[in-house]
Amino acid sequence: MTTTQYKVKGMTCDHCVSAVTAEVGAIDGVTDVKVDLASGVVTVASATPLDDQSVRAAVDEAGYEVAGS
Template structure:
């Protein structure tokens, strides 16, 4: 089990949380996604280390931007 945190810019509401959770949760191997709206932190649990570009692409697809990990 691997857990990684990402800083995401632009999330402001519950819809943002749902969109990011759905897109990142669809990545192969992801077992859990926890979004902390107040801090802009997305914590991703997965069965193995994830390709960071895949996470960035998923967050971008949801309409937001990863600013760090």
């Protein structure tokens, strides 16, 4: 089990949380997604380590952006 945290910019409401949770949760191998709206931190649990680019693409698809490089 691997857990990774990402700082996501632009989330402001429950709809944002739902969109990010749905997109990131659809990535192969993801077992759980927790979003802390107040801090913008998205915690992703997966069976194996994830490709950061896949997570960034999913967050982008939801309409938001992962902070940092």
